[in-house]
Amino acid sequence: DSGVTQTPKHLITATGQRVTLRCSPRSGDLSVYWYQQSLDQGLQFLIHYYNGEERAKGNILERFSAQQFPDLHSELNLSSLELGDSALYFCASSPTGKGRNTEAFFGQGTRLTVV
Amino acid sequence: GQQVMQIPQYQHVQEGEDFTTYCNSSTTLSNIQWYKQRPGGHPVFLIQLVKSGEVKKQKRLTFQFGEAKKNSSLHITATQTTDVGTYFCAFSNDYKLSFGAGTTVTVRA
Numbered sequence: 001d002s003g004v005t006q007t008p009k010h011l012i013t014a015t016g017q018r019v020t021l022r023c024s025p026r027s028g029d030l031s032v033y034w035y036q037q038s039l040d041q042g043l044q045f046l047i048h049y050y051n052g053e054e055r056a057k058g059n060i061l062e063r064f065s066a067q068q069f070p071d072l073h074s075e076l077n078l079s080s081l082e083l084g085d086s087a088l089y090f091c092a093s094s095p096t097g098k099g100r101n102t103e104a105f106f107g108q109g110t111r112l113t114v115v
Numbered sequence: 116g117q118q119v120m121q122i123p124q125y126q127h128v129q130e131g132e133d134f135t136t137y138c139n140s141s142t143t144l145s146n147i148q149w150y151k152q153r154p155g156g157h158p159v160f161l162i163q164l165v166k167s168g169e170v171k172k173q174k175r176l177t178f179q180f181g182e183a184k185k186n187s188s189l190h191i192t193a194t195q196t197t198d199v200g201t202y203f204c205a206f207s208n209d210y211k212l213s214f215g216a217g218t219t220v221t222v223r224a
Binding site for chain 2: 090
């Protein structure tokens, strides 16, 4: 158990809909990263939050947004969903966002299926 | 931007044999991390290397960071069926934690 909690584990929704994925980081970790992993693909970095502030963006679509709340949990919002958005979405937490202690601990992921 | 290339993409290994997977960058990295993702699972942090020429061992796994800090390797000895999965290298830079495409390892018993 990594200590990172993601909900829901599975999500099936229709094209055009909007969903929210939730992540609770490990106790004490200030950083939350979001990744997308399509079938048999690598981990595509989406966005990083550190202590409530956005720190880095990767290949995140404009239809996607995220935030980190004062209690450090994070949400990833995906809107106007398309079939190609079907993937595993992971969040990971880390003690810091920069420097040495950047090892990331991943949640179990949310499997999103868009039909 | 900075990227890392992992080779090979797939590694088919006979149980008991050794193998090495590589992670290469065209630019100097401040650190390199290795993760393992079992089939159907999530990535699990294995190790971080930060020093030039650093070598770390975890049981049958040996991790190395190149002298120029542009490449890294993971060597597994006496492969077991529990070694099945995808091994990713990753690096942290300017608040991004970026991953290579991974080496997927299968083991023949």
